Amino acid sequence: MTLANGRPYLAIxxxxxxxxxxxxxxxxxxxxxxxxxxxxxxxxxxxxxxAVARAGGDVAIYVGNGHAAWEAALCNxxxxxxxxxxxxxxxxGHGWAAMAEGLGAAVEIIDFGKRAPADPGRLRAALQADADxxxxxxxxxxxxxxxxxxxxxxxxxxxxxxxxHPALILVxxxxxxxxxxxxxDAWGADVMVAGSQKGLMTPPGLGLVWFNARAAAARAxxxxxxxxxxxxxxxxxxxxxxxxxGTAPTHHLYGLRAALDMIGEEGIEAVWTRHARLAGAVWAAxxxxxxxxxxxxxxxxxxxxxxAVTSMSLPSPHGTALRDWLEREAGVTLxxxxxxxxxxxxxxxxxxxxxxxxxxxxxxxxxxxxxxDAALKALDIxxxxxxxxxxxxxxxxxxxxQAKPLxxxxxxxxxxx
Ligand SMILES: *Cc1c(COP(=O)(O)O)cnc(C)c1O
Numbered sequence: 001m002t003l004a005n006g007r008p009y010l011a012i013x014x015x016x017x018x019x020x021x022x023x024x025x026x027x028x029x030x031x032x033x034x035x036x037x038x039x040x041x042x043x044x045x046x047x048x049x050x051a052v053a054r055a056g057g058d059v060a061i062y063v064g065n066g067h068a069a070w071e072a073a074l075c076n077x078x079x080x081x082x083x084x085x086x087x088x089x090x091x092x093g094h095g096w097a098a099m100a101e102g103l104g105a106a107v108e109i110i111d112f113g114k115r116a117p118a119d120p121g122r123l124r125a126a127l128q129a130d131a132d133x134x135x136x137x138x139x140x141x142x143x144x145x146x147x148x149x150x151x152x153x154x155x156x157x158x159x160x161x162x163x164x165h166p167a168l169i170l171v172x173x174x175x176x177x178x179x180x181x182x183x184x185d186a187w188g189a190d191v192m193v194a195g196s197q198k199g200l201m202t203p204p205g206l207g208l209v210w211f212n213a214r215a216a217a218a219r220a221x222x223x224x225x226x227x228x229x230x231x232x233x234x235x236x237x238x239x240x241x242x243x244x245x246g247t248a249p250t251h252h253l254y255g256l257r258a259a260l261d262m263i264g265e266e267g268i269e270a271v272w273t274r275h276a277r278l279a280g281a282v283w284a285a286x287x288x289x290x291x292x293x294x295x296x297x298x299x300x301x302x303x304x305x306x307x308a309v310t311s312m313s314l315p316s317p318h319g320t321a322l323r324d325w326l327e328r329e330a331g332v333t334l335x336x337x338x339x340x341x342x343x344x345x346x347x348x349x350x351x352x353x354x355x356x357x358x359x360x361x362x363x364x365x366x367x368x369x370x371x372x373d374a375a376l377k378a379l380d381i382x383x384x385x386x387x388x389x390x391x392x393x394x395x396x397x398x399x400x401x402q403a404k405p406l407x408x409x410x411x412x413x414x415x416x417x
Contacts, residue, residue, distance in 0.1 A: 001293035001328050001331055002012075002328060003202045003330055004100070004328060004329055004330055004331035005329070005331070006331055007008060007331070008331045008332075008333070009029075009331060009332045009333070009364060009367070009368060010333050011332055011333060011334055011335070011354055011355050011356075011364075011368050012196065012333055012334065012335035012336075012353070012355055013145045013175060013309035013335050013357055013403045014145065014175065014195070014197050014204075014355070014357065015197040015198075015199040015204050015334070016197060016198050016199070016201060016355060016357045016358035016359065016360075017082045017201070017358060017359040017360060017364075018069070018201055018202070018203065018255075018359065018374070019258070019259070019262060019359045021258045021259075021261075021262060022053050022201055022202055022255045022259050022262075023255070024120075024258075025254045025255055025257060025258035026251040026252075026254050026255045027278065028088045028127075028251070028254065030250065031250055033240070033241070033248055033250065034240065035210055035240075038124060038240075038248065038253070039240050042240070042243060042248065042253055042255065043210075043255070043259055044257070045059075045061070045256060045257060045260065046059050047209065048260040048263075048264060049209070049210070049260070051268065051299070052177060052178050052200075052260065052263060052268060053173070053177060053182060053192055053194075053210050053262070054183040054184055054185060054186060054268075055180065055184035055185055055187050055192065055212070056082070056211045056212070057143055057184075057185075057210060057211050057212040057213065057215075057216070058210070058211055058216065058231070058235040059208060059209070059210050059235070060208070060209045060211075060231040060234040060235050060259055061207075061208055061234065061243065061244065061249075062204055062206070062207040062208070062209070062229075062244075063205065063206070063207075063244060063246075063249045063252075064205070064206070064207040065195055065197075065204055065205065065207055065359065066172075066174040066193065066194070066195035066207060067095075067099070067103070067207075068175070068207035069098050069193035069194065069195060069207030069208055070095075070096050070172070070193060070207075071099060071103070071229060072193070072207060072209050072229045072231060072341060073193050073209050073211075074096075074099065074100050074103055074137075074170070074224065075104070075221055075222065075224035075225050075226060076191075076209075076211070076215070076218075076219045076224075076225050076229065076230065076231045077136070077168055077190075077191065077211075077215055077218040077219060077222050078100070078103070078105050078136060078137060078222055078224050079138060079221070079222055079223030079224055080103075080104035080105070080223055081104065081105070081106060082105050082106065082136040082137070082223065083105070083106045083107075083108070083130075083134045083136060083137070083313050084097070084100045084105040084106065084107045084108070084114075084135070084136060084137045084138075084139060085107075085108050085110065085123075085126055085127075085135050085137070085138045085167070086100065086107055086108070086110070086138075086139040086140075087110050087112065087118040087123065087138065087139065087140045087141075087151070087156070088110065088112060088141075088147040089110045089112045089113075089114075089116070089117055089118055089140075089144045089147060089151060090114055090141070090142060090144030090145075090146045090147035090149055090339055090340055091143045091144065091145075091146035091147070091339030092144050092145060092172060092175075093109075093139070093140070093141045093144060093172075094109065094111075094175070096141070096381055097109050097139060097265045098174055099185055100137075100139065103224055104224065105137075105180060108126075110122055110123075110126065110231040110370060112296070114147045114149075114339070114340060115147065115149070115298060115299060115300070116149065117149050117150065117151045117152060117304045118140060118151050118152075118156060118278070118303065119154045120152070120156050120158070120159045121159075122160050123138065123156055123160070124159040124162075124163065126201065127160060127163050127165040127167065127215065128152040128163060128322065128365060130165070130167075133165060133166055133167075134165045136167060136168065136218075137167055137168045137170050138156070138160065138167050138168070138170065139167050139170050139299050140153065140156060140169065140170070140171055140172070141171075141172040141175075142171050142172060142173045142175070142176040142180065142182060143173075143175040143176035143179075143180055143306040143308055143309070144175070144306075145174070145175040145306075145308075145338070145353075146311065146337075146338040146339035146340065146353075147298055147299065147311055147339070147340070148299055148305060148306040148309050148310050148353065149298075149299055149304055149305075149306070150176070150180060150304055150305060150307075150309035151188045153171055153182070153188075153189055153407055154183075154186070154187040154188065154198050156160075156169065157169050157187055157188030157189060158188065160188070162189055164272040167228050168190040168191060168214060168215055168218060168339070169188060169189050169191075170190065170191040170192075170193075171184075171188050171189045171191070171192045171193070172192075172193055173192050173193065173194050174193060174194050174195045174198060175198055175306065175308050175309060175357070176199065176306065176307075176308055177192075177194040177198070177200065177306035178199030178200055178201075178263055178271055178277065178358070179198070179271075179272075179275045179306075179357050179358065180272065180306060180307045180308055181272045181305055181378045184210060184212075184397065185212070186363050189212075190209075190211065190212050190214050191209065191210065191211045191215045192208070192209070192210040193208065193209050193210075194207075194208045194210075194377065195207055195208065196208070196252060196255075196256060196273060198308070198357055198358060199308065199357055199358050200256060200259050200260075200263075200280075200358070201259040201262070201358040201359045202255040202256045203247060203252060203255060204258050204384050205252050205288045206249060206252050206256065209231060211231065216232075217406045219231065219232060222349045227245070228245050230245075244415045251407075262359075265413070272307070273399060273400070274305040274361070274375055275356065275357075276307045277308075277394075277395060277399060278307075278360060278361075278362065278365045278395075279305065279306070279307040279308075279310065279356055280357040280395075280396050281362075281366065281369065281391040281392075281394045282310045282354060282365065282369065283297065283302065283305065283310070283392055283394075284387075284390040284391050284393070284394040285369045285372075285373075285387040285388065285391040286310070286312060286387075287390065288384045288385070288386045288387035288389075288390040289373075289376065289383040289384050289387045290384060291384035291414055292382065292384025293376075293381065293382035293383035294312050294314055294315050294318075294381075294382065295312060295313070295314050295376075295381075295383060296312065296314075296324055297310065297311070297312055298310075298312060298313065298340070298351075299311070301313060307356070308355065308356065308357040309335070309353055309354070309356070309357055310330020310354050310356070311337070311351065311352075311353045312339070312351070312352055312353065312354065313337070313340070313351050314350055314381060315351075316345070316346045316347055316348070316351075317348035317349035317350070318349075318350065318379065318381050319337060319350045319351050319352045320348075320349035320352075321349075321379050321381075322334070322372065322375050322376070322379065322381070323336070323351060325354050325375040325378060325379055326371055326372065326375050329374075329375070329378070330371035330374065332367070332368050332372075334351070334352045334353060334354055334368075334372075335352060335353035335354070335355060336351075336352065337350065337352050337353065338353070344403045354368060354369075354372075362395050365391075366392065367393070369387065369388060369391050370388050373387055392417070
């Protein structure tokens with residue numbers, strides 16, 4: 001027998017949990033792609049996508065995943081041979097850098113390892129050394145989904161601005177958008193990429209690129225741009241089919257419409273705070289487990305941790321054993337330890353990740369943590385006591401700026417389904 005029968009919880013950092021509202025919005029007959037409701041609905045997405053990113057510029061939507069958005073961002077602002085500086089804080093920084101290299105850019109990587117964010121001082125030094133301004137773009141991942149490191153985008157862009165260096169800042173928010181606070185314009189990012197399947201709670205299949213006027217100007221001389229990836233017709237379409245360079249991803253768009261409605265109804269500030277508080281519960285549990293055993297968070301400094309996903313470790317092979325037990329016995333699927341060790345290396349079985357990304361609430365995170373506590377006990381993995389108490393106390397504490405955890409008066413509106 002197993003205790004896993006019931007609603008499963010896919011707690012991997014993307015694809016994330018899909019709300020019933022998103023699924024139901026997609027459950028419909030094929031719409032007309034030439035005129036009518038779909039056309040208006042598509043146009044309605046753009047202001048909401050701007051709002052989620054605190055961005056005033058343009059948004060291009062591609063039929064593709066995060067990698068598609070990576071390629072789209074690069075080829076609209078670069079030419080072959082252009083110098084690109086990649087700030088790597090885990091697997092995805094290296095992946096984006098490799099793609100830029102594959103497209104023909106001259107890429108230099110500054111590797112900050114797997115436990116620390118990008119150091120603005122080192123970006124400053126690299127840009128200062130580039131006196132003739134040959135670096136065209138700086139690539140940085142807001143949240144690396146493998147290490148769960150979060151970078152301070154505002155601090156990095158401020159270094160570029162203080163030097164008056166013209167390099168564009170391109171940010172990968174695929175894991176962080178609508179989870180961790182991100183303010184594209186105020187922070188100084190020029191291009192930002194995301195996918196539909198993480199904080200946006202929609203099936204994988206849409207790659208999204210936000211860009212400002214500086215990036216749009218770079219597009220005018222970008223030699224890498226190709227007809228399919230060109231963002232110009234997609235953001236100034238003369239006809240509806242130009243939005244997607246062909247047939248629209250109709251049902252994904254209906255799903256995204258519902259997801260953006262949910263984010264708008266909750267409010268993006270509240271969405272960010274919810275993720276911060278759920279992450280705090282995970283960290284509290286991990287601290288208690290780690291006080292009496294080998295479980296460790298990957299990122300020591302709380303200010304450098306993602307609010308969307310938490311990367312953790314146990315001595316190998318306990319990480320894999322824990323994931324297997326949780327999936328088999330509790331219906332919770334944790335993420336593998338991507339990029340922390342290579343498959344085949346025994347250390348591979350020591351790393352795992354818990355996502356708290358998108359359509360996730362207190363009972364889901366507490367449930368996942370309590371199931372992890374049961375797994376540690378069932379597998380005789382040494383661990384400190386009181387983790388679930390600590391997580392509950394963390395969630396019971398008053399949220400920042402609020403005197404009481406439960407406001408008096410009518411029940412708050414809950415967007416549960
Ligand atoms: C998921 C992810 C990607 C890759 O997205 P795909 O949709 O798998 O192509 C890239 N960067 C980050 C930070 C991610 O979280």
